[in-house]
Amino acid sequence: MLLENTCEKSVLFAQPSILSALKIEQVPPNAKPFLRWVGGKSRLLNSILPYVPEKMNAYHEPFLGSGAMFFALRGRATKSYLSDLNAELVNAWTVVRDEPVAFVNKLVDYETRQGEVAYYEVRSEAPEHRVDRAARFFYLNQTAWNGLWRENRFGVFNVPFGARAFRGIKEDFLASVTASLRDVSIELTDFRQVAANAKKGDFCYFDPPYLPISDTSKFSGYNGKRFRFEDLVELSDLCKELSRRKVNWIVSNRDNEVMRELFSHARVISFTTRRSVAAQTKRHVQPKDSPEVIIVGGPNS
Numbered sequence: 001m002l003l004e005n006t007c008e009k010s011v012l013f014a015q016p017s018i019l020s021a022l023k024i025e026q027v028p029p030n031a032k033p034f035l036r037w038v039g040g041k042s043r044l045l046n047s048i049l050p051y052v053p054e055k056m057n058a059y060h061e062p063f064l065g066s067g068a069m070f071f072a073l074r075g076r077a078t079k080s081y082l083s084d085l086n087a088e089l090v091n092a093w094t095v096v097r098d099e100p101v102a103f104v105n106k107l108v109d110y111e112t113r114q115g116e117v118a119y120y121e122v123r124s125e126a127p128e129h130r131v132d133r134a135a136r137f138f139y140l141n142q143t144a145w146n147g148l149w150r151e152n153r154f155g156v157f158n159v160p161f162g163a164r165a166f167r168g169i170k171e172d173f174l175a176s177v178t179a180s181l182r183d184v185s186i187e188l189t190d191f192r193q194v195a196a197n198a199k200k201g202d203f204c205y206f207d208p209p210y211l212p213i214s215d216t217s218k219f220s221g222y223n224g225k226r227f228r229f230e231d232l233v234e235l236s237d238l239c240k241e242l243s244r245r246k247v248n249w250i251v252s253n254r255d256n257e258v259m260r261e262l263f264s265h266a267r268v269i270s271f272t273t274r275r276s277v278a279a280q281t282k283r284h285v286q287p288k289d290s291p292e293v294i295i296v297g298g299p300n301s
């Protein structure tokens, strides 16, 4: 199969001599998400950021994904607590924070693993060491169809090839991501854990998976466990509790009656965006208008 954009400028795979000179603390922070992630909020930031408090103590983002909001807010919080329930995702974030040189060295192994056959080989592998797992995760994230991370109920990644070349990661970009993660807490944990940590003056951003439009929807979730209506009810209760504690918070989701009813205790703001959704043929995506909502709560709302 042909690879997309193979004629673009070549990969900036790290050379050992450059790696030894990588001085993370000297890199100016120009960081942004290093992963492709379905439901990533990069393109919606302009609609959400006006409602985010200018000042906050700690920042909590428990549905982390690619962390678009975290990168957009860099510097506003005294301390950031990031978490997600996808073990491979959280491992990759942790390795990028703690072992960027080992990570970029490992990516060199994937330089020659281009194309469909190599993709399915990598997909079938199950490395155990955290750095090897992070490199495989990053490779699959960059080359899978639509950047989708989907696992079956046994936790096995099952997304088809996306016909994209693997280009590695640019060292200076990786260094700026690593620099912005210094002192950041990254945990593999459920969103309910926020209840134990959030204090007055903190800000929480919740971007849970959208509930499937129908019960027959094939997308079974980012981590083998489906996010269900009952989870959304518990998120609404958690948000009520945060408001009582004078914690500011925002929830993003699809605009629908369920959301409006569940979050009638807070301020509901609707807007529309263009989203890429799966088309009839599995390999293609098409743009579609999507009604979005943010719910704003806490003392600033």
Ligand SMILES: C[S@@+](CC[C@H](N)C(=O)[O-])C[C@H]1O[C@@H](n2cnc3c(N)ncnc32)[C@H](O)[C@@H]1O
Binding pocket: 037, 038, 039, 040, 041, 042, 062, 063, 064, 065, 066, 067, 068, 069, 083, 084, 085, 086, 189, 190, 191, 192, 207, 208, 209, 210, 222, 223, 226, 227, 231
């Ligand atoms: C819509 S995505 C978040 C996208 C993110 N805002 C971004 O910009 O990339 C939802 C995330 O929630 C995670 N997730 C699903 N159920 C969860 C749960 N119960 N607790 C914590 N995270 C969960 C998924 O693994 C996924 O990464």
